[in-house]
Amino acid sequence: MKYVDYVKNNPKGYWFKRKLYGWGWTPVTWQGWALTVCYLVLVVAAALTLDENASINDVSFTFALPLILLTIAFLTITYKKGQKPRWQWGEEKE
Secondary structure (H helix, E strand, O other): OHHHHHHHOOOOOOOEEEOOEEOOEEEOOHHHHHHHHHHHHHHHHHHHOOOOOOOHHHHHHHHHHHHHHHHHHHHHHHHHHEOOOOOEEOOOOO
16 A cells, blocks of 8 residues: 555656666556557567568667667656656655
């Protein structure tokens, strides 16, 4: 229940809040979840374009480059729409 209360306490409307334990974010609004699902779908779609007979150069252009660009875009949006990341071990003491 403590985690649910932490997620619901979102007066600034962040799409992503800091994880309660560790470093990073977790999606807390429908927009954050939609962005995360879209990112995963696009990564899987890029992986499905790989051909087992492709050379290493083909793989770098058909999978690695899109993967890097998607990840940069995803992290940029999470940084702009989320709390500033930092190491956290439980709820903040007031």
